[in-house]
Amino acid sequence: MMDSALCIRNVSKFRGKAKVLSDVNLTVKAGERVALLGHNGAGKSTLIKLILGLTGISSGKILIDGAKPGSASARQSTAFLPEAVSFHPALTGREQLKLFARLSGGAKGDVPALLDRVGLSDALDRRIGTYSKGMRQRLGLAQVLLGNPKVALLDEPTSGLDPISRQDLYAIIDELAAQGTAVLIASHALTEVEARTDRIAILRKGEKVADDTLAALSASAGLPTKLRIRANADHADEIARTTGGTRINGASVELLCAPDQKMHELRRIAAMGDTVSDVEMTPPRLEDLYRYFAKGDVS
Ligand SMILES: Nc1ncnc2c1ncn2[C@@H]1O[C@H](COP(=O)(O)OP(=O)(O)OP(=O)(O)O)[C@@H](O)[C@H]1O
Numbered sequence: 001m002m003d004s005a006l007c008i009r010n011v012s013k014f015r016g017k018a019k020v021l022s023d024v025n026l027t028v029k030a031g032e033r034v035a036l037l038g039h040n041g042a043g044k045s046t047l048i049k050l051i052l053g054l055t056g057i058s059s060g061k062i063l064i065d066g067a068k069p070g071s072a073s074a075r076q077s078t079a080f081l082p083e084a085v086s087f088h089p090a091l092t093g094r095e096q097l098k099l100f101a102r103l104s105g106g107a108k109g110d111v112p113a114l115l116d117r118v119g120l121s122d123a124l125d126r127r128i129g130t131y132s133k134g135m136r137q138r139l140g141l142a143q144v145l146l147g148n149p150k151v152a153l154l155d156e157p158t159s160g161l162d163p164i165s166r167q168d169l170y171a172i173i174d175e176l177a178a179q180g181t182a183v184l185i186a187s188h189a190l191t192e193v194e195a196r197t198d199r200i201a202i203l204r205k206g207e208k209v210a211d212d213t214l215a216a217l218s219a220s221a222g223l224p225t226k227l228r229i230r231a232n233a234d235h236a237d238e239i240a241r242t243t244g245g246t247r248i249n250g251a252s253v254e255l256l257c258a259p260d261q262k263m264h265e266l267r268r269i270a271a272m273g274d275t276v277s278d279v280e281m282t283p284p285r286l287e288d289l290y291r292y293f294a295k296g297d298v299s
Pocket residue numbers: 015020038039040041042043044045046047
């Protein structure tokens with residue numbers, strides 16, 4: 001556990017008398033991309049503030065590459081991209097990155113190549129005041145890349161961006177992880193993080209209620225897979241009767257089956273021979289899992 005770039009152990013946080021984080025454990029290894037999900041007020045921002053050393057831990061421990069939050073070493077190892085990153089509007093993208101490199105001491109990199117990498121080469125010498133929100137987020141990520149941090153904390157990095165900009169941003173996040181940075185992404189954008197992270201952690205009312213790969217969370221939640229069976233000719237009624245499924249239109253039958261029943265059902269459908277023309281399988285999505293874990297459907 002201690003070899004993780006980010007290690008959060010039994011962390012609790014009180015705000016006055018209210019316990020806003022309760023005994024949270026979370027680790028992120030070098031090169032790992034972990035999504036931090038949770039309802040409004042679940043404690044995501046508080047956890048990020050604790051990692052950044054902006055507010056004190058009530059009990060437990062956080063280590064960033066072995067260093068305590070807020071220490072010079074931890075600050076050197078950590079990068080933070082807020083939801084709406086802001087820079088001095090009078091600086092150009094090139095000036096901002098050069099300034100950041102100088103202020104952060106060790107950051108070295110080919111600034112024009114980096115701005116090209118994040119799709120800002122045309123805006124290199126334009127004032128940031130003229131940048132769109134997506135351009136500012138890209139510049140923020142360029143800054144994160146330049147710092148080559150051990151841990152990157154990204155708070156809703158794609159909020160308010162168009163679909164192409166979102167994809168571009170995730171490609172840059174992948175690159176950040178590939179260079180060995182441990183990436184923690186706080187987000188409400190379930191579909192995005194489903195495809196672009198290695199692990200999902202879910203907070204509910206300050207407690208971590210899930211932390212695993214999507215596949216493992218699906219297995220532990222035991223949520224059903226949807227099978228849609230398409231009938232040949234007019235065999236839909238017969239298929240519905242045999243499987244106990246529901247007719248959803250003239251030619252198809254829908255059936256929900258538990259994970260341990262899936263293979264059994266598929267064999268049964270295969271045995272129906274030519275009455276079936278096709279079967280589509282839809283496993284539970286992160287949205288279903290999120291509802292299960294975050295909304296308290298856990299029994
Ligand atoms: N400075 C503060 N003083 C008192 N209570 C606070 C403070 N900041 C946050 N809280 C409370 O702590 C709890 C967790 O808030 P937090 O902002 O961490 O949630 P979040 O998961 O980031 O929510 P969102 O998705 O809305 O950003 C909430 O009940 C909030 O009201």
